[in-house]
Amino acid sequence: AKRSGRSTFVWYTSEMDADAQKRKEIEAGLVKALRFGQFELLFQPQYSLTDNQLKGYESLIRWNHPTKGTIPPDVFIPVAEETGLIEQIGDWVLNRACQEAVSWPDQTLRIAVNVSGAQFSAGETQKKVAKALRETGLDPRRLEIEITESLLISDTDAVVETLQQIREMGVAIAMDDFGTGYSSLSYLSRFPFDKIKIDRSFVQNLGEDAGTDAIVTSIIGLGRSLDVLITAEGVETPEQVTLLRAAGCDMVQGYLYGRPGSVEAHEEHRARLGYN
Ligand code: C2E
Ligand code: CA
Ligand code: CA
Numbered sequence: 018a019k020r021s022g023r024s025t026f027v028w029y030t031s032e033m034d035a036d037a038q039k040r041k042e043i044e045a046g047l048v049k050a051l052r053f054g055q056f057e058l059l060f061q062p063q064y065s066l067t068d069n070q071l072k073g074y075e076s077l078i079r080w081n082h083p084t085k086g087t088i089p090p091d092v093f094i095p096v097a098e099e100t101g102l103i104e105q106i107g108d109w110v111l112n113r114a115c116q117e118a119v120s121w122p123d124q125t126l127r128i129a130v131n132v133s134g135a136q137f138s139a140g141e142t143q144k145k146v147a148k149a150l151r152e153t154g155l156d157p158r159r160l161e162i163e164i165t166e167s168l169l170i171s172d173t174d175a176v177v178e179t180l181q182q183i184r185e186m187g188v189a190i191a192m193d194d195f196g197t198g199y200s201s202l203s204y205l206s207r208f209p210f211d212k213i214k215i216d217r218s219f220v221q222n223l224g225e226d227a228g229t230d231a232i233v234t235s236i237i238g239l240g241r242s243l244d245v246l247i248t249a250e251g252v253e254t255p256e257q258v259t260l261l262r263a264a265g266c267d268m269v270q271g272y273l274y275g276r277p278g279s280v281e282a283h284e285e286h287r288a289r290l291g292y293n
């Protein structure tokens with residue numbers, strides 16, 4: 018028993034070392050990625066269900082590693098958050114996204130940028146947003162900041178104030194991954210925001226179980242009564258669109274409308290299909 022206990026311990030330790038080792042490697046890689054410009058933003062279209070028009074794009078970061086290929090954000094954003102590198106990466110994202118939107122032929126399209134909780138608590142978010150707007154010349158009304166519910170359980174007064182300041186600039190706030198966090202209803206009335214994004218886990222089960230349908234319907238109802246727009250994310254099938262439309266959802270985003278990619282590629286695709 019002692020032997021096996023010991024070997025279990027040894028196994029566990031080396032597993033932890035491997036994890037720590039991996040994190041160190043990612044951290045060192047991220048520093049280089051910042052220095053050598055290995056980050057890229059991809060863009061995913063967002064459509065209105067009301068008039069079927071393209072309204073904007075969400076920016077999604079990718080790390081083009083010189084030997085490992087493309088590394089998705091789920092792998093490196095958590096490490097960036099732990100090490101504080103998220104601050105520099107976030108600054109780059111904000112500037113790059115605003116710069117991109119300024120270059121589009123259609124100057125009515127909006128750009129949505131993800132800002133994680135760790136970035137937010139690094140403070141000064143409103144100053145960084147203002148700086149990116151000033152440096153790129155983007156109209157603030159074209160910018161949308163996506164935050165998650167986890168932000169709302171921390172330091173609430175400071176968060177409310179920062180969100181308020183960002184909105185006063187004309188920038189919109191969207192609540193991302195809605196329904197997956199802890200906070201939900203009780204926090205909603207306190208926090209200033211303009212849009213709710215229904216998490217893809219709900220959207221993907223639409224029409225498959227009554228519970229999910231009821232949750233989605235009530236989130237949309239909630240949006241109505243709070244007077245905020247509702248976006249469904251992760252929309253992959255026409256059946257989901259039909260159900261979302263019937264439930265009164267305002268906007269959609271997902272593989273059905275386009276995977277994250279370059280705006281040029283999306284434009285070509287739309288032109289071929291004869292969309293507006
Ligand atoms: P998110 O903000 O919830 O972004 C949506 C994720 O769902 C994206 O994954 C997108 O590629 C994926 N997705 C979109 N439509 C569909 C669909 O129809 N089906 C499926 N299965 N997936 C879909 P991605 O790009 O890997 O990003 C993952 C997460 O990483 C994002 O989740 C966001 O939390 C974070 N992230 C991405 N870019 C940034 C960034 O610039 N800054 C920060 N702080 N976080 C970012
Ligand atoms: Ca998002
Ligand atoms: Ca999301």
Ligand code: CA
Binds near residue numbers: 194
């Ligand atoms: Ca997410």
